[in-house]
Amino acid sequence: MNPSSDLVNKLWRLCAILRKDGITYQQYVTELTYLLFLKMMHEQGREDDFLPEKYRWSTITAREGIDQLTHYRRLLTELGDPENKLPRRVSAIFDNASTFLREPVNLAKLVSSIDALDWYSADRDSFGDLYEGLLQKNAEETKKGAGQYFTPRVLIEAMVELMDPQPGEVIQDPALGTGGFIIAADTHIRRKTDDYLDLTEKQQVFQTRNAYHGIENVPGTYRLLLMNLHLHGVDSDHVLLADSLSPAGASLSKADLILTNPPFGPAGGRPTRDDLTITHSVSSYQLPFVEHCLRSLKPGGRAAIVVPDNVLFEDGKGKQLRQKIMDEANLHTILRLPTGIFYAQGVKTNVIFLEKADEGASKTTQEVWVYDMRANMPAFGKTAPLTPEHLKPFVEAYAAEARQDEGEEGRFRCFTREAIEARGDNLDITWLRDESETEEIGEPEDIAAAIMSELQIAMAAIETLTAELEGEDEDALVAAE
Incomplete structure (x- = not known):
């Protein structure tokens, strides 16, 4: 040990x-x-x-x-x-x-x-x-709450490896939690630069004082975040205690790279910032956070974002947001994550990988590659955690010089923009028959967590639809006047 x-x-x-x-x-x-x-x-x-x-x-x-x-x-x-x-x-x-x-x-x-x-x-x-390690123990033991801000380290490291953060880049996480993403990004850059010794003095100053930006809105978690950053030698001058869906989120520096696992479920109110065009009336977290990420990227900037399934299939504002993303960025890869890898939630999640286009570009996404890591996978949980070996096939397929469509029996497939439009811009794409769905879910507390997460997603969808209907009524009143 x-x-x-x-x-x-x-x-x-x-x-x-x-x-x-x-x-x-x-x-x-x-x-x-x-x-x-x-x-x-x-x-x-x-x-x-x-x-x-x-x-x-x-x-x-x-x-x-x-x-x-x-x-x-x-x-x-x-x-x-x-x-x-x-x-x-x-x-x-x-x-x-x-x-x-x-x-x-x-x-x-x-x-x-x-x-x-x-x-x-x-x-x-x-x-x-x-x-x-203590934070991870807390997440493992606490079924409600702690796991909401603790993303499994192996998933963080895989996302960081694929995004390959570089010295001199502004790296942002608008939902910091305990800081896993920016700590892993800093570790990655230190490894590439001999602990910054290969950098010029000016570059070292940037890395130690200006590279990392983000927001955490829960005071107790913010305390743990600052401690974690301090112990890893990562500067916290641009790490705020605030709400990313408030004007504070709009004021974050434009980023070269965004790595994040935003919250999901009802947000307790609409965003209070004035720069969100599609999700300004949405009273849940996931859609406004994704729009924030798109808006906060510099042209050419990259993002890897953990999102629940409903971001990929929800109609109305969700569909409009997906269309905006595919028009203004190259949404090139979706990883369908297995269930059970987040300690507190049974929610079904994905990682979307995108690169923002230059200003004025239209229909930037030409094809989307989908990797199904969910179908026919083992039951993950506290006693059977996700490991690097589980993620290795995806990492290799993602990074291949020439990607290969593995067909209906494989896990990695390519879908053209035209095929996606024919699906109504629904990106919740499946093709493998999931034999594991008939298996037992697990312990009663895990079943309860899974049900709760599904209810939160459903409530968020209902609130989004209600907001849209209210918005239409308001527009009708204005037109009548």
């Missing part, structure tokens, strides 16, 4: 301590975020750069009992207070921080256990891998 995996398992076992104090998995990871940040600053010798002397790791370990818990509570408040003018990453990670711990003995056990772990490693990414 590698050192960071061993630490992850040891830290996760400590969760049993806090579960007795009524703390959830999500709260446990948040509590660990505070303590691990302080501990890691101590281990890395960086406390002078970030923390006042009276609020460092040693000030916690030097106390006992109620005094320790009282000091810890005060520390959380002070580190998150903007009046103290601490470095942004500190004040943001500790913003509105408070402990979920009620019993001094539980804090003492947690602190002593963390302090006793062997933290030494020469690997620059060891702390980052440790923290990402």
